[in-house]
Amino acid sequence: MVLAQNTCNTYYPFKKGAKFEITNYNKKGKKENVSKYEVTDINNNVATIKTTVNDNKNKELITSSYALTCNGNSISFDFKSMINPEIYKQYKDVDMEMTGTNLELPNDLQIGQKLKDANLNLAMNMSGIKMNMTIDITNRSVNAKESITTPAGTFNCFALSYTNEMKMGMKMTFKIKEWIAEGVGVVKSESYNKNGKLMGYSELTNFIK
Structure with a gap:
């Protein structure tokens, strides 16, 4: 168990009590909200990550959680982590069924490496009215x-990029650039739109390992 946790610490804090905070900004640099994460439990190489989102006035908006699994030479993010927590708030009284493919991150990242795709399918039933949302993460690469x-x-980081396509009635496609540091995440x-214009960005603003 200890060896597995040490291996999984390569790019993400796989330790109970670890906390990190990511602040989200719009394209003009105005703070929109803050996402706070905490590793609340580790059991059989599965870490439970509690997520709390506060607005720009520090008012709590929503709390949710997802699982992070250690697979020895990689970590796997529960596909539920791909959903914006505010979706839970907006549709809190709606029956939801989620299926998908977890997002994997190897512990041996190398420049030029291609990473596996991931997806999420969300089926919602609102008093007989059915809605579906899909999120596809493709073209993942280490640059x-x-x-x-x-x-x-x-931080010394690996720079990654991928395509994020969301369908819910209409299709929206974003290009994502992401920087990941060892032991931090x-x-x-x-986030850029299909025309290459910046839509918003996020930064790590606090980290307690």
Whole structure:
């Protein structure tokens, strides 16, 4: 168990009590909300991650959780982690059924590496009215090693990119750039529309290992 946890610490804090905070900004740099994460439990190589989202005035909006599984040479994010927590708030009284493929991150990242796709399918039933939402994460690749500075410090990161396509009546496609640091996880991410214009970004603003 200890060896497995040490292996899984490569790119994400796989330790009970670890906390990290990511602040989300719009394209003009205005703070929109803050996502706070805490590893609340580790059992049989599965870490439970509690997520709390506060608005820009520090008012709590929603709390949810997802699982992070250690597979020895990689970690696997529960596909539920792909959903924006505010979806739970917006549809809290709606029957939901979720299926999908977990998001995997190897412990041996290398420049030029191609990573596996992931997806989420969400079926909602609102008093007989059925709605479906899908999220597909594709074209994942490791592009470079870069130094990134945020309010939480300066980190040596692998720079990743991928395509995020969401369908719910209409289709929206985003290009995501993401920087991941060893033992920390996501340090920064940027979201671009299909025309390459910045839509918003997120930064690590606090980290307690």
